[in-house]
Amino acid sequence: MIGAPKAPLFLGLAGLIPFVWGALTYLSGDLNAWGAQNLGARFVGPYVQLFYGSVILSFMSGVLWGFATKTSGSKAGLCYTLSVLPALWAFFxxxxxxxxxxxxxxxGFAGLLILDALFTFWRLTPVWWMRLRVLLTAVVVASLAVGVYM
Incomplete structure (x- = not known):
């Protein structure tokens, strides 16, 4: 689809489920009620999106940290520093x-996409990385926007 290996593509798409589910349960009272009754109140609407979004930003800090291991010297120090920003953003x-x-x-996710682009520019990511990250970030931002702007 976008040149990414199947495992990262499918896992990335599966990782969108809590964001999309949260948006759908925000938009549909019936779906929200069903989800709250069957899954629990923290697994619907903005609750699932906000908690999961914080987890994913933290996870992505770890991914960027892994990319930072491909460099050395002062550039490594910069990359390691940049890699912790998404987790700190989520926390604060x-x-x-x-x-x-x-x-x-x-x-936070828009900033993460900028960091992804920077790490890609420095050739620390796989060649397919940005295509996947743009797709995933677009869905995440659109899903979060439902709770923020509707």
């Missing part, structure tokens, strides 16, 4: 209520 910026937290997660 996801409080203050669902709209503010959702907005900050949108900014």
């Amino acid at each position: 910026m996801t409080g203050g209520g669902p709209v503010q937290a959702g907005t900050n997660l949108i900014y």
Whole structure:
């Protein structure tokens, strides 16, 4: 589809489920009620998106850390420093209520995409990385936007 190996592509797409599910349960009262009753209240609407979004930003810090291992010297120090920013952003910026937290997660994922582009520019990522990251980030941001702007 986008040149990524099947495992990262399918796992990346599967990782979108909580974001899309959260948006759908935000938009549909019936689906929200079903999800809350059968899965629990924290697995619907903005709750699932905000918690999972924080987890994914932290996970992506680890991915960037892994890319940072491909360099050395002062560039390595810069890459390691940049790699922890998404996790720190998630930790410090996801409080203050669902709209503010959702907005900050949108900014966090946009910033992560910039870091992805920078690491790609430095040739630390696989050649297919940005195509996958753009697709995944677009769905994540659109899903989070449902809770923030609707």
